[in-house]
Amino acid sequence: xxxxxxxxxxxxxxxxATSFVGALTAAYxxxxxxxxxxxxxxxxxxxKLRRLRERLAADRPGCADKLPVVxxxxxxxxxxxxxxxxxxxxxxxxxxYLTHGRDLVAACAEAGTDYADLTGEPxxxxxxxxxxxxxxxxxxxxxxxxxxxxxVPHDLGVYYTVRQLPQDxxxxxxxxxxxxxxxxGGTFASALQQFARGPQMLAAARERRRHEPRLADRKAYxxxxxxxxxxxxxxxxxxxxxxxxxxxxxxxxxxxxxxPDFRYRHYAAVRSLPVALGGVAGVTALFAAAxxxxxxxxxxxxxxxxxxxxxxxxxxxRFSVRFVGEGGGQRVFTEVWGGDPGYDETAKILxxxxxxxxxxxxxxxAGQVTPAEAMGDALTARLRGAGVGFRVAxxx
Numbered sequence: 247x248x249x250x251x252x253x254x255x256x257x258x259x260x261x262x263a264t265s266f267v268g269a270l271t272a273a274y275x276x277x278x279x280x281x282x283x284x285x286x287x288x289x290x291x292x293x294k295l296r297r298l299r300e301r302l303a304a305d306r307p308g309c310a311d312k313l314p315v316v317x318x319x320x321x322x323x324x325x326x327x328x329x330x331x332x333x334x335x336x337x338x339x340x341x342x343y344l345t346h347g348r349d350l351v352a353a354c355a356e357a358g359t360d361y362a363d364l365t366g367e368p369x370x371x372x373x374x375x376x377x378x379x380x381x382x383x384x385x386x387x388x389x390x391x392x393x394x395x396x397x398v399p400h401d402l403g404v405y406y407t408v409r410q411l412p413q414d415x416x417x418x419x420x421x422x423x424x425x426x427x428x429x430x431g432g433t434f435a436s437a438l439q440q441f442a443r444g445p446q447m448l449a450a451a452r453e454r455r456r457h458e459p460r461l462a463d464r465k466a467y468x469x470x471x472x473x474x475x476x477x478x479x480x481x482x483x484x485x486x487x488x489x490x491x492x493x494x495x496x497x498x499x500x501x502x503x504x505x506p507d508f509r510y511r512h513y514a515a516v517r518s519l520p521v522a523l524g525g526v527a528g529v530t531a532l533f534a535a536a537x538x539x540x541x542x543x544x545x546x547x548x549x550x551x552x553x554x555x556x557x558x559x560x561x562x563x564r565f566s567v568r569f570v571g572e573g574g575g576q577r578v579f580t581e582v583w584g585g586d587p588g589y590d591e592t593a594k595i596l597x598x599x600x601x602x603x604x605x606x607x608x609x610x611x612a613g614q615v616t617p618a619e620a621m622g623d624a625l626t627a628r629l630r631g632a633g634v635g636f637r638v639a640x641x642x
Contacts, residue, residue: 254331254332254334256285256314256316256332256333256334257284257285257333257334257335258279258284258285258333258337258601259287259288259329259332259335259336259337260272260288260337260339261288261329261338261350262288262338262339263287263288263289263295263298264289264291265340266589267554267588267592267593268289268339269298269301270589270593271593271597272287272302273302274597275601276302277306283604285313286314286316286333287315288315288316288317288318295315299315316332320347320350323353326350326352326353329350330350330353330354330356331357331359333359334360334604335361335362335604336354336360337362337393337596337597338350338361338362339363339364339596341363343363343365343367343370344367344370344373347363348370348373351378354382354387355381355382358387359387360387360389361387361390362393362596362599363393364392364393365489366392366396366397368451369443369447371391371489371492372450372451372453373450374389374614375454375457378614379457379613379614380613382612382613382614383612386612387612388611388612388613388620389615390599390603390616390617390620392489392493392617393599395565395587395588395595396488396493397488397490397616397617398617398625399565399567400423400490400491401490401493401494401497401617402582402617402622402626402629402636403567403569403580403582403636404419404497404510404569405622406636407571407580408508408571409503410571410638411573411574411576411578412574413503414505414506415505415506416505416506417504417505417508417509418508418571418573419508419572420510420512420513420570421490421513421569422481422515422567422569423512423515423566424514424516424567424568425514425564426563426564426565461499463506464499464508465506466495466499467495467508467509468509469509469511470485470491471485472485473485478570478579479515479568481515481516481517482516482517483514483515484513484514485511486512486513488512491511491512495510496619497617500615501619501622555586555588560590561585563587563588563589563590564583564585566581566582566583567581567582568580568581569581569582576641576642578638579638579639579641580636580637580638580639582634583634583635584635585633591634594633595634598628599617599621601628602624602625602628603620603621606624606628
């Protein structure tokens with residue numbers, strides 16, 4: 247720990263702690279953080295934060311006495327700079343990040359403060375790279391986006407799969423995602439915003455490519471796959487246009503262990519063809535509706551931010567990501583799995599990632615980095631210890 251870190255009163259501050267997933271993350275930290283971790287909850291309404299602290303203390307006596315409350319508002323850049331200056335790590339649940347997250351990333355990059363969030367918004371991630379990667383490299387800040395179900399199980403799952411294959415050979419990995427879960431108002435709002443911003447998303451991606459250094463002697467790419475029946479997992483495979491393959495590709499660009507020529511394809515795995523066709527039709531209809539502002543506003547009102555599935559609904563949730571990796575004449579089948587992906591496991595992943603950044607002996611990285619690049623082995627070990635499964639299913 248540097249002398250600058252020692253001067254800061256907190257190791258981790260959870261920003262947006264009173265949001266739906268923020269409260270779950272706070273509960274996880276209250277239950278699992280070591281006594282030595284100096285952490286606090288932050289948001290714009292101190293009264294709500296204190297009520298959250300009281301709820302946490304009802305199940306965990308003593309929590310109310312030692313859990314500090316920090317006021318910070320996404321609309322108040324000065325408060326965000328104060329927040330970044332008082333802690334070693336900020337974990338943010340305040341989305342949509344394109345609307346509410348820009349100034350906090352800027353503050354962390356400037357202060358040399360590590361940052362983790364739950365974004366699945368490619369435009370936001372690309373804009374933050376262009377604007378803040380260089381400064382974060384100068385100050386030593388690690389800016390780690392997508393530290394929830396987007397995209398840790400996929401990023402670390404591919405990292406885990408690659409490590410089962412030979413080194414220094416071309417590698418091919420396909421990921422097949424199966425999910426049973428409900429989503430919250432915040433997630434729905436983020437999805438609608440992304441669907442409505444196709445041109446801006448493409449423009450941000452082009453701008454990022456102009457700033458990113460080119461790989462001189464390696465290749466890493468993540469093309470969209472074609473819909474197909476995948477006999478290797480006995481399911482219909484539908485390409486998933488999420489941020490996950492982009493994150494995997496960036497890990498592969500950063501880490502030589504992925505070999506000289508790496509390719510990743512990302513799919514939803516659906517057992518039934520009618521269900522697969524229905525899912526495609528539903529997403530297409532939602533995308534079309536999001537292009538019309540009056541319809542988009544009406545849809546946004548169906549689920550309000552802060553609303554989400556109850557404990558019983560979350561208990562019924564689960565996810566599995568199966569990977570098929572090939573290279574050097576070998577083929578390996580791996581799997582990452584867990585419970586409710588959108589909330590219980592996402593809260594767990596964000597909490598463990600923030601503790602990993604604060605406490606673990608990690609590789610020397612800075613700037614905008616992926617979960618696998620920043621915390622690969624350490625975060626995998628943490629998640630396995632917390633009940634997220636990683637296994638080799640078969641080798642051929």
